[in-house]
Amino acid sequence: MYDVIIIGSGPAGLSAAVYCTRAQLDAVVVEKEYMGTGQIAVTDRVDNYLGLYGISGYDMGEKFREHAEELGAQFLDGEVNKIYKSGDIWNVSLADGKTLEGRTVIYAAGASHRQLGVPGGTLSGVSYCAVCDGGFYKDKVCAVVGGGDTALGDALYLSKLAKKVYLIHRRDEFRGNRSLQEKVRAAENIELVLEAVPTAVLGDKRVSGIEVEQRGEKRTIEADGVFVAVGMIPNTAPLEGVCELEGGYVRAGEDGKTSEEGLFAAGDVRTTPLRQVVTAVADGANCAVSAEEYLR
Numbered sequence: 024m025y026d027v028i029i030i031g032s033g034p035a036g037l038s039a040a041v042y043c044t045r046a047q048l049d050a051v052v053v054e055k056e057y058m059g060t061g062q063i064a065v066t067d068r069v070d071n072y073l074g075l076y077g078i079s080g081y082d083m084g085e086k087f088r089e090h091a092e093e094l095g096a097q098f099l100d101g102e103v104n105k106i107y108k109s110g111d112i113w114n115v116s117l118a119d120g121k122t123l124e125g126r127t128v129i130y131a132a133g134a135s136h137r138q139l140g141v142p143g144g145t146l147s148g149v150s151y152c153a154v155c156d157g158g159f160y161k162d163k164v165c166a167v168v169g170g171g172d173t174a175l176g177d178a179l180y181l182s183k184l185a186k187k188v189y190l191i192h193r194r195d196e197f198r199g200n201r202s203l204q205e206k207v208r209a210a211e212n213i214e215l216v217l218e219a220v221p222t223a224v225l226g227d228k229r230v231s232g233i234e235v236e237q238r239g240e241k242r243t244i245e246a247d248g249v250f251v252a253v254g255m256i257p258n259t260a261p262l263e264g265v266c267e268l269e270g271g272y273v274r275a276g277e278d279g280k281t282s283e284e285g286l287f288a289a290g291d292v293r294t295t296p297l298r299q300v301v302t303a304v305a306d307g308a309n310c311a312v313s314a315e316e317y318l319r
Protein backbone atom coordinates (compact mmCIF):
# COMPACT_ATOMS: atom_id res chain seq x y z
CA MET A 24 0.00 0.00 0.00
CA TYR A 25 1.48 3.33 -1.09
CA ASP A 26 0.84 6.68 0.56
CA VAL A 27 0.65 8.30 -2.89
CA ILE A 28 0.32 6.89 -6.39
CA ILE A 29 1.38 9.51 -8.93
CA ILE A 30 0.12 8.89 -12.46
CA GLY A 31 2.31 10.33 -15.23
CA SER A 32 5.97 11.34 -15.18
CA GLY A 33 5.66 14.64 -17.03
CA PRO A 34 6.68 17.87 -15.26
CA ALA A 35 3.62 17.74 -12.96
CA GLY A 36 4.15 14.13 -11.87
CA LEU A 37 7.91 14.54 -11.41
CA SER A 38 7.47 17.68 -9.35
CA ALA A 39 4.90 15.86 -7.19
CA ALA A 40 7.43 13.02 -6.80
CA VAL A 41 10.13 15.45 -5.60
CA TYR A 42 7.81 16.99 -3.00
CA CYS A 43 6.40 13.61 -1.84
CA THR A 44 9.87 12.09 -1.50
CA ARG A 45 11.13 15.05 0.50
CA ALA A 46 8.07 14.75 2.75
CA GLN A 47 9.08 11.09 3.28
CA LEU A 48 5.86 9.75 1.82
CA ASP A 49 5.91 6.30 0.25
CA ALA A 50 5.14 7.38 -3.33
CA VAL A 51 5.41 5.69 -6.71
CA VAL A 52 5.25 7.28 -10.17
CA VAL A 53 3.44 5.19 -12.79
CA GLU A 54 4.28 6.07 -16.42
CA LYS A 55 3.11 4.39 -19.60
CA GLU A 56 6.01 5.50 -21.86
CA TYR A 57 9.41 3.93 -21.21
CA MET A 58 11.43 6.62 -19.31
CA GLY A 59 8.79 9.15 -20.41
CA THR A 60 8.99 12.76 -19.31
CA GLY A 61 5.79 14.04 -20.91
CA GLN A 62 4.96 16.34 -23.81
CA ILE A 63 7.90 18.68 -23.30
CA ALA A 64 10.35 15.99 -24.49
CA VAL A 65 9.31 16.55 -28.12
CA THR A 66 10.03 20.26 -28.35
CA ASP A 67 13.38 21.51 -29.69
CA ARG A 68 13.88 24.42 -27.38
CA VAL A 69 12.26 25.90 -24.28
CA ASP A 70 12.79 29.61 -23.77
CA ASN A 71 10.28 30.43 -21.06
CA TYR A 72 11.20 28.32 -18.04
CA LEU A 73 13.02 30.34 -15.44
CA GLY A 74 16.71 29.54 -15.13
CA LEU A 75 16.87 27.02 -17.99
CA TYR A 76 16.77 29.40 -20.95
CA GLY A 77 17.29 27.74 -24.34
CA ILE A 78 17.30 24.16 -23.04
CA SER A 79 15.95 21.41 -25.32
CA GLY A 80 12.67 19.89 -24.15
CA TYR A 81 14.31 16.47 -24.03
CA ASP A 82 17.13 17.67 -21.75
CA MET A 83 14.68 19.50 -19.54
CA GLY A 84 12.63 16.33 -19.03
CA GLU A 85 15.80 14.35 -18.27
CA LYS A 86 16.89 16.94 -15.69
CA PHE A 87 13.48 16.79 -14.00
CA ARG A 88 13.52 12.99 -13.93
CA GLU A 89 17.13 12.81 -12.65
CA HIS A 90 16.22 15.24 -9.88
CA ALA A 91 13.34 13.00 -8.73
CA GLU A 92 15.53 9.87 -9.01
CA GLU A 93 18.35 11.53 -7.07
CA LEU A 94 15.96 12.11 -4.17
CA GLY A 95 14.91 8.45 -4.26
CA ALA A 96 11.57 8.58 -6.10
CA GLN A 97 10.23 5.15 -7.12
CA PHE A 98 9.06 4.55 -10.72
CA LEU A 99 6.92 1.85 -12.25
CA ASP A 100 6.27 1.25 -15.98
CA GLY A 101 2.58 0.79 -16.65
CA GLU A 102 -0.49 2.21 -18.33
CA VAL A 103 -3.29 3.08 -15.95
CA ASN A 104 -6.68 2.11 -17.37
CA LYS A 105 -8.99 2.41 -14.36
CA ILE A 106 -9.06 4.10 -10.97
CA TYR A 107 -11.65 3.30 -8.31
CA LYS A 108 -12.12 3.59 -4.58
CA SER A 109 -12.87 0.76 -2.11
CA GLY A 110 -13.60 2.26 1.29
CA ASP A 111 -10.77 4.72 1.92
CA ILE A 112 -8.35 3.00 -0.45
CA TRP A 113 -7.69 4.01 -4.05
CA ASN A 114 -7.16 1.16 -6.51
CA VAL A 115 -5.20 1.85 -9.67
CA SER A 116 -5.53 -0.85 -12.35
CA LEU A 117 -2.83 -1.22 -14.98
CA ALA A 118 -3.15 -2.55 -18.51
CA ASP A 119 -0.99 -5.59 -17.59
CA GLY A 120 -3.62 -6.71 -15.05
CA LYS A 121 -1.81 -5.51 -11.88
CA THR A 122 -3.67 -3.34 -9.37
CA LEU A 123 -1.86 -0.90 -7.07
CA GLU A 124 -3.33 0.31 -3.78
CA GLY A 125 -2.82 3.80 -2.44
CA ARG A 126 -4.16 6.08 0.26
CA THR A 127 -4.08 8.95 -2.22
CA VAL A 128 -3.68 9.44 -5.98
CA ILE A 129 -2.11 12.40 -7.77
CA TYR A 130 -3.39 12.28 -11.33
CA ALA A 131 -0.95 14.01 -13.72
CA ALA A 132 -1.59 12.26 -17.05
CA GLY A 133 -1.51 15.46 -19.11
CA ALA A 134 -3.34 16.23 -22.31
CA SER A 135 -2.62 15.59 -25.97
CA HIS A 136 -2.95 18.13 -28.77
CA ARG A 137 -5.42 17.18 -31.48
CA GLN A 138 -3.33 16.70 -34.62
CA LEU A 139 -4.01 18.14 -38.09
CA GLY A 140 -3.93 14.65 -39.60
CA VAL A 141 -2.67 15.76 -43.04
CA PRO A 142 0.54 14.94 -44.95
CA GLY A 143 3.46 16.99 -43.58
CA GLY A 144 1.73 17.42 -40.21
CA THR A 145 4.87 16.39 -38.31
CA LEU A 146 7.41 18.55 -40.21
CA SER A 147 9.73 20.78 -38.21
CA GLY A 148 7.98 24.15 -37.96
CA VAL A 149 4.57 22.67 -37.11
CA SER A 150 3.87 23.82 -33.56
CA TYR A 151 1.07 23.39 -31.04
CA CYS A 152 2.11 26.23 -28.76
CA ALA A 153 2.37 29.88 -29.87
CA VAL A 154 3.51 31.08 -26.44
CA CYS A 155 6.33 28.50 -26.53
CA ASP A 156 7.51 28.79 -30.13
CA GLY A 157 6.28 32.21 -31.32
CA GLY A 158 9.67 33.79 -30.55
CA PHE A 159 11.23 31.84 -33.44
CA TYR A 160 9.04 33.68 -35.99
CA LYS A 161 10.08 37.28 -35.50
CA ASP A 162 9.51 39.08 -38.86
CA LYS A 163 8.51 35.79 -40.51
CA VAL A 164 5.21 34.48 -41.87
CA CYS A 165 2.99 32.14 -39.84
CA ALA A 166 -0.25 30.30 -40.42
CA VAL A 167 -2.59 29.48 -37.53
CA VAL A 168 -5.22 26.77 -37.97
CA GLY A 169 -8.38 26.83 -35.83
CA GLY A 170 -11.39 28.97 -34.97
CA GLY A 171 -11.71 28.95 -31.17
CA ASP A 172 -10.26 31.20 -28.46
CA THR A 173 -6.87 29.48 -28.60
CA ALA A 174 -6.53 30.01 -32.35
CA LEU A 175 -7.62 33.66 -32.10
CA GLY A 176 -5.29 34.26 -29.14
CA ASP A 177 -2.41 32.56 -30.97
CA ALA A 178 -3.00 34.67 -34.10
CA LEU A 179 -2.97 37.87 -32.04
CA TYR A 180 0.10 36.80 -30.07
CA LEU A 181 1.97 35.93 -33.27
CA SER A 182 0.86 39.15 -35.02
CA LYS A 183 3.02 41.08 -32.51
CA LEU A 184 6.09 39.12 -33.59
CA ALA A 185 5.60 37.89 -37.13
CA LYS A 186 5.50 39.97 -40.29
CA LYS A 187 2.25 38.33 -41.39
CA VAL A 188 -0.18 35.81 -39.94
CA TYR A 189 -2.76 33.79 -41.88
CA LEU A 190 -5.65 32.54 -39.75
CA ILE A 191 -7.18 29.50 -41.39
CA HIS A 192 -10.62 28.36 -40.26
CA ARG A 193 -13.01 25.84 -41.76
CA ARG A 194 -16.17 27.91 -41.16
CA ASP A 195 -17.12 31.44 -42.24
CA GLU A 196 -17.33 32.64 -38.64
CA PHE A 197 -15.35 32.05 -35.47
CA ARG A 198 -16.40 30.23 -32.31
CA GLY A 199 -14.06 32.30 -30.11
CA ASN A 200 -15.05 35.25 -27.96
CA ARG A 201 -16.27 38.48 -29.58
CA SER A 202 -13.60 40.78 -28.22
CA LEU A 203 -10.82 38.51 -29.49
CA GLN A 204 -12.56 38.35 -32.87
CA GLU A 205 -12.67 42.15 -33.05
CA LYS A 206 -8.98 42.43 -32.19
CA VAL A 207 -8.09 39.82 -34.81
CA ARG A 208 -10.14 41.62 -37.47
CA ALA A 209 -8.50 44.92 -36.53
CA ALA A 210 -4.94 43.61 -36.75
CA GLU A 211 -3.37 44.83 -39.97
CA ASN A 212 -1.06 41.87 -40.44
CA ILE A 213 -3.63 39.09 -39.86
CA GLU A 214 -5.30 37.77 -43.01
CA LEU A 215 -8.38 35.59 -42.52
CA VAL A 216 -8.61 32.48 -44.68
CA LEU A 217 -12.18 31.32 -44.03
CA GLU A 218 -14.10 28.24 -45.21
CA ALA A 219 -10.73 26.63 -45.77
CA VAL A 220 -9.61 23.17 -44.69
CA PRO A 221 -5.90 22.27 -44.58
CA THR A 222 -5.03 19.39 -46.93
CA ALA A 223 -1.23 19.31 -46.50
CA VAL A 224 1.64 21.05 -44.74
CA LEU A 225 4.27 21.75 -47.38
CA GLY A 226 8.03 21.57 -47.07
CA ASP A 227 10.99 19.24 -47.30
CA LYS A 228 12.48 18.99 -43.80
CA ARG A 229 11.00 22.28 -42.59
CA VAL A 230 7.67 23.94 -43.23
CA SER A 231 7.51 26.13 -46.33
CA GLY A 232 3.76 26.57 -46.49
CA ILE A 233 0.33 25.06 -46.14
CA GLU A 234 -2.12 23.85 -48.76
CA VAL A 235 -5.83 24.39 -48.11
CA GLU A 236 -9.04 23.64 -49.90
CA GLN A 237 -11.10 26.82 -49.85
CA ARG A 238 -14.64 26.78 -51.19
CA GLY A 239 -13.79 23.86 -53.46
CA GLU A 240 -10.49 25.33 -54.78
CA LYS A 241 -6.93 24.37 -53.76
CA ARG A 242 -4.82 27.25 -52.49
CA THR A 243 -1.17 27.34 -51.38
CA ILE A 244 -0.09 29.73 -48.63
CA GLU A 245 3.62 30.29 -48.10
CA ALA A 246 4.58 30.27 -44.43
CA ASP A 247 7.63 29.64 -42.23
CA GLY A 248 5.61 28.10 -39.43
CA VAL A 249 2.22 26.47 -38.93
CA PHE A 250 0.50 26.72 -35.54
CA VAL A 251 -2.19 24.14 -34.94
CA ALA A 252 -4.94 25.14 -32.47
CA VAL A 253 -7.70 22.65 -33.19
CA GLY A 254 -8.18 21.49 -29.61
CA MET A 255 -6.68 19.38 -26.85
CA ILE A 256 -7.68 15.94 -25.67
CA PRO A 257 -7.22 15.55 -21.91
CA ASN A 258 -6.00 12.08 -20.90
CA THR A 259 -8.83 11.41 -18.48
CA ALA A 260 -10.32 8.12 -19.72
CA PRO A 261 -9.37 6.26 -16.47
CA LEU A 262 -11.27 8.90 -14.44
CA GLU A 263 -14.61 8.79 -16.26
CA GLY A 264 -17.38 8.34 -13.69
CA VAL A 265 -14.83 8.71 -10.85
CA CYS A 266 -14.68 12.48 -10.27
CA GLU A 267 -16.12 15.66 -11.73
CA LEU A 268 -14.79 16.56 -15.16
CA GLU A 269 -15.34 19.82 -17.04
CA GLY A 270 -15.00 19.65 -20.82
CA GLY A 271 -13.05 16.43 -20.26
CA TYR A 272 -10.56 18.07 -17.84
CA VAL A 273 -10.45 17.21 -14.14
CA ARG A 274 -12.19 19.92 -12.18
CA ALA A 275 -9.57 20.92 -9.59
CA GLY A 276 -8.33 24.12 -8.03
CA GLU A 277 -4.79 25.31 -7.40
CA ASP A 278 -4.53 23.01 -4.40
CA GLY A 279 -5.20 20.08 -6.75
CA LYS A 280 -8.26 18.89 -4.81
CA THR A 281 -10.85 17.16 -6.98
CA SER A 282 -14.47 16.36 -6.15
CA GLU A 283 -13.23 13.13 -4.48
CA GLU A 284 -11.32 12.97 -1.20
CA GLY A 285 -7.77 11.71 -1.59
CA LEU A 286 -7.73 12.23 -5.37
CA PHE A 287 -5.69 15.18 -6.64
CA ALA A 288 -5.03 16.45 -10.17
CA ALA A 289 -1.99 18.35 -11.44
CA GLY A 290 -0.82 19.93 -14.68
CA ASP A 291 -2.39 20.01 -18.13
CA VAL A 292 -5.07 17.50 -17.15
CA ARG A 293 -6.83 19.88 -14.75
CA THR A 294 -9.02 22.90 -15.39
CA THR A 295 -6.51 25.75 -15.59
CA PRO A 296 -6.09 28.92 -17.63
CA LEU A 297 -2.48 28.16 -18.62
CA ARG A 298 -0.93 24.84 -19.65
CA GLN A 299 2.84 25.18 -19.43
CA VAL A 300 5.76 23.51 -17.66
CA VAL A 301 5.87 26.18 -14.99
CA THR A 302 2.19 25.71 -14.07
CA ALA A 303 2.47 21.90 -14.20
CA VAL A 304 5.47 21.94 -11.87
CA ALA A 305 3.67 24.26 -9.43
CA ASP A 306 0.59 22.03 -9.53
CA GLY A 307 2.68 18.95 -8.72
CA ALA A 308 4.07 20.66 -5.64
CA ASN A 309 0.62 21.85 -4.50
CA CYS A 310 -0.86 18.37 -4.95
CA ALA A 311 1.91 16.76 -2.91
CA VAL A 312 1.31 19.22 -0.07
CA SER A 313 -2.48 18.64 -0.28
CA ALA A 314 -1.93 14.85 -0.24
CA GLU A 315 0.36 15.13 2.77
CA GLU A 316 -2.22 17.24 4.65
CA TYR A 317 -4.97 14.75 3.76
CA LEU A 318 -2.85 11.81 5.01
CA ARG A 319 -2.11 13.64 8.26
Ligand SMILES: Cc1cc2nc3c(=O)[nH]c(=O)nc-3n(C[C@H](O)[C@H](O)[C@H](O)COP(=O)(O)OP(=O)(O)OC[C@H]3O[C@@H](n4cnc5c(N)ncnc54)[C@H](O)[C@@H]3O)c2cc1C
Pocket residue numbers: 030031032033034035036053054055056059060061062063064065066068069070071072101102103104131132133134136150151152154155156258261289290291292298299300301303
Ligand atom coordinates in the same frame (compact mmCIF):
# COMPACT_ATOMS: atom_id res chain seq x y z
C1 LIG B 1 5.32 20.77 -28.94
C2 LIG B 1 5.14 21.36 -27.55
C3 LIG B 1 5.94 22.41 -27.15
C4 LIG B 1 5.80 22.93 -25.88
N1 LIG B 1 6.64 23.95 -25.50
C5 LIG B 1 6.54 24.45 -24.26
C6 LIG B 1 7.43 25.48 -23.83
O1 LIG B 1 8.29 25.96 -24.59
N2 LIG B 1 7.30 25.94 -22.56
C7 LIG B 1 6.37 25.44 -21.70
O2 LIG B 1 6.33 25.87 -20.55
N3 LIG B 1 5.49 24.49 -22.09
C8 LIG B 1 5.56 23.99 -23.34
N4 LIG B 1 4.68 23.01 -23.74
C9 LIG B 1 3.61 22.59 -22.82
C10 LIG B 1 4.18 21.60 -21.76
O3 LIG B 1 4.87 20.55 -22.41
C11 LIG B 1 3.04 21.05 -20.92
O4 LIG B 1 2.32 22.10 -20.36
C12 LIG B 1 3.59 20.16 -19.80
O5 LIG B 1 4.36 19.09 -20.32
C13 LIG B 1 2.44 19.58 -18.98
O6 LIG B 1 2.98 18.70 -18.04
P1 LIG B 1 2.09 17.55 -17.40
O7 LIG B 1 3.01 16.81 -16.49
O8 LIG B 1 0.85 18.11 -16.85
O9 LIG B 1 1.63 16.61 -18.60
P2 LIG B 1 2.45 15.83 -19.71
O10 LIG B 1 3.72 16.50 -20.04
O11 LIG B 1 1.46 15.58 -20.79
O12 LIG B 1 2.82 14.44 -19.01
C14 LIG B 1 1.84 13.47 -18.77
C15 LIG B 1 2.51 12.10 -18.65
O13 LIG B 1 1.50 11.15 -18.27
C16 LIG B 1 1.69 9.96 -19.01
N5 LIG B 1 0.40 9.27 -19.10
C17 LIG B 1 -0.71 9.67 -19.77
N6 LIG B 1 -1.71 8.79 -19.60
C18 LIG B 1 -1.22 7.80 -18.79
C19 LIG B 1 -1.79 6.60 -18.28
N7 LIG B 1 -3.05 6.25 -18.54
N8 LIG B 1 -1.00 5.81 -17.49
C20 LIG B 1 0.30 6.16 -17.21
N9 LIG B 1 0.88 7.30 -17.69
C21 LIG B 1 0.13 8.11 -18.47
C22 LIG B 1 2.16 10.46 -20.37
O14 LIG B 1 2.86 9.42 -21.07
C23 LIG B 1 3.08 11.61 -19.97
O15 LIG B 1 4.42 11.19 -19.77
C24 LIG B 1 4.80 22.44 -25.00
C25 LIG B 1 3.99 21.37 -25.41
C26 LIG B 1 4.16 20.83 -26.67
C27 LIG B 1 3.31 19.66 -27.10
